[in-house]
Amino acid sequence: MKKRYHIPFSCLLFALLSLCTGYAQESKWLPSDSVFARYLQNENYRIINNNELTLLPSGREKFNHLFEEVRKAKHHIHLEYFNFRNDSIANALFDLLAGKVNEGVEVRAMFDAFGNMSNNRPLRKRHVRDLRKEGIEMVTFDPITFPYVNHVASRDHQKIVVIDGKTSYTGGMNIADYYINGLPKIGPWRDMHLCIKGPATEELQNAFLTMWKKETGEELKGKTYFPYGKDSLEALPVHSGGQVAIVQRVPKTRPEAVRHAYIAAIDAAEHKIQIINPYFVPTVSIRRAIERALKRGVKVEIMIPGKSDISFTPDAGFYFANKLRKKGARIYIYNGGFHHSKVMMVDDRFCTVGSTNLNSRSLRYDYEINAFLFDLPITDQLSRIFAQDKRNSTVMTRDVYRDRTPWKRFVGWFAHLLTPVL
Numbered sequence: 382m383k384k385r386y387h388i389p390f391s392c393l394l395f396a397l398l399s400l401c402t403g404y405a406q407e408s409k410w411l412p413s414d415s416v417f418a419r420y421l422q423n424e425n426y427r428i429i430n431n432n433e434l435t436l437l438p439s440g441r442e443k444f445n446h447l448f449e450e451v452r453k454a455k456h457h458i459h460l461e462y463f464n465f466r467n468d469s470i471a472n473a474l475f476d477l478l479a480g481k482v483n484e485g486v487e488v489r490a491m492f493d494a495f496g497n498m499s500n501n502r503p504l505r506k507r508h509v510r511d512l513r514k515e516g517i518e519m520v521t522f523d524p525i526t527f528p529y530v531n532h533v534a535s536r537d538h539q540k541i542v543v544i545d546g547k548t549s550y551t552g553g554m555n556i557a558d559y560y561i562n563g564l565p566k567i568g569p570w571r572d573m574h575l576c577i578k579g580p581a582t583e584e585l586q587n588a589f590l591t592m593w594k595k596e597t598g599e600e601l602k603g604k605t606y607f608p609y610g611k612d613s614l615e616a617l618p619v620h621s622g623g624q625v626a627i628v629q630r631v632p633k634t635r636p637e638a639v640r641h642a643y644i645a646a647i648d649a650a651e652h653k654i655q656i657i658n659p660y661f662v663p664t665v666s667i668r669r670a671i672e673r674a675l676k677r678g679v680k681v682e683i684m685i686p687g688k689s690d691i692s693f694t695p696d697a698g699f700y701f702a703n704k705l706r707k708k709g710a711r712i713y714i715y716n717g718g719f720h721h722s723k724v725m726m727v728d729d730r731f732c733t734v735g736s737t738n739l740n741s742r743s744l745r746y747d748y749e750i751n752a753f754l755f756d757l758p759i760t761d762q763l764s765r766i767f768a769q770d771k772r773n774s775t776v777m778t779r780d781v782y783r784d785r786t787p788w789k790r791f792v793g794w795f796a797h798l799l800t801p802v803l
Contacts, residue, residue: 482517549586625756662797
C-alpha cells in the first residue's frame with residue numbers, strides 16, 4: 382500500500398495565494414532582508430556567501446588595516462580612488478607599494494582627474510612620473526582636456542582596493558591624512574570603510590579591471606586575478622551572515638543601479654531605517670521612497686553633518702532634511718566634525734556601505750559602488766555607532782531650523798532648485 386501524505390490546508394492556501402497574488406503580495410509574508418534579496422536576484426545581482434567582513438569606522442583603523450594587508454600581498458595590488466592627496470599618508474602608502482614592486486608584486490593604481498584637481502594637495506605630473514619610475518602603474522581616469530566641459534559628467538567616484546584577488550576594500554574614504562587628523566575648519570573627519578575577504582572580492586576586482594581596461598585598453602583575466610571560480614561564488618553559506626551583493630552604477634550601462642537599490646531597500650523596510658550621508662540632497666525618487674516609509678509607520682532616522690568640506694550643497698541638505706522632518710523623519714545634525722559616511726541600515730537586518738552620496742551627482746552621473754550586506758553583526762555595529770553619534774548631535778526641530786540665519790535658509794531654498802546638478 383502506498384504511503385499517503387497529508388498536506389495541511391493552511392499550506393495549500395498559502396501556495397494558492399502566492400500563485401494568485403504574485404511577488405507583491407508574497408513580499409508581505411517575508412522579512413525586509415528577504416524582500417530586498419529577492420529584488421537583487423531579480424535584477425541579476427549575485428548575493429555571494431562565505432565572506433569575512435570587517436567594518437573600519439575610522440581613518441586610523443582603515444589605513445592600519447589596509448597597510449597590513451598590502452604588506453602581505455604576493456601577486457598584485459589594485460587601487461582605485463577619486464583622489465590620492467599628496468600628504469603623509471599617501472606618501473607612506475606609495476613607499477610601501479614601491480617596496481612591494483621590488484618584491485615582484487604588480488601594482489596598478491587609478492585616480493580620477495577631476496577628483497585630483499578638486500584636491501587641495503593634488504598629485505602633480507612630476508609625482509605621477511616618479512611613481513611610474515618606481516614601477517607603480519599609475520593611471521589618470523578621464524584626463525581633462527579642451528573643451529573641458531565634456532568631462533563634467535561621469536567621474537570615477539569609486540573607492541576600490543583589491544589584493545591578490547582575495548581581499549578587498551570599499552567605502553567612503555579616499556587616501557588622505559585628514560581621515561586621521563581632521564581639518565582645521567571642520568574638525569575631525571568621520572567616515573566608514575569595509576574590508577571583504579572572500580569570493581565577493583571578485584565583484585570588486587571585476588569593477589576595477591573594467592575601469593582599467595576602459596582607460597588603458599589592457600585586459601586582465603585568469604585565476605591569478607579571479608582565484609575563486611564559479612563553485613565558490615555559488616557556494617551555500619557555511620553560517621549565517623557574510624553575504625554580500627555589490628551594486629555598481631555605470632553610466633549608460635546601469636545608470637540607475639544604486640538609486641533603484643536604495644529605493645528597493647527603503648521600500649522593503651518594516652520597522653526602521655537609519656541613514657548617514659554627507660551631501661543629503663536626495664532625488665525625487667529617493668525622497669518619495671522615504672515618504673512612503675514614513676506613511677507605513679517606519680521609523681526613519683537621518684544623520685547629516687553640521688559642518689562640511691564644501692559650501693552650498695549642505696544648505697540644500699538642511700532644506701530637504703527639514704521637509705522630511707515635517708513628514709515625521711527624525712533628523713540628527715552631527716556636531717563632532719564632518720560625517721562623510723555613506724551608510725544605511727534597514728530593520729537591523731541588512732545594511733549598505735559604499736561610495737554613493739544621496740545626491741544627483743552620485744545617483745545620476747558618476748561611477749559609484751556600494752556593498753549591500755546581509756550580515757547581522759556588521760549591521761548591529763553600524764546601528765550602535767549611529768546610537769553613539771546621536772549623543773553628539775542636535776535633533777532638528779522647527780526652532781532649530783528657524784535659528785539658522787535668514788540668509789542660510791534662503792541659500793538652502795535656492796540650492797534645492799539646483800538639485801538635478803548638485
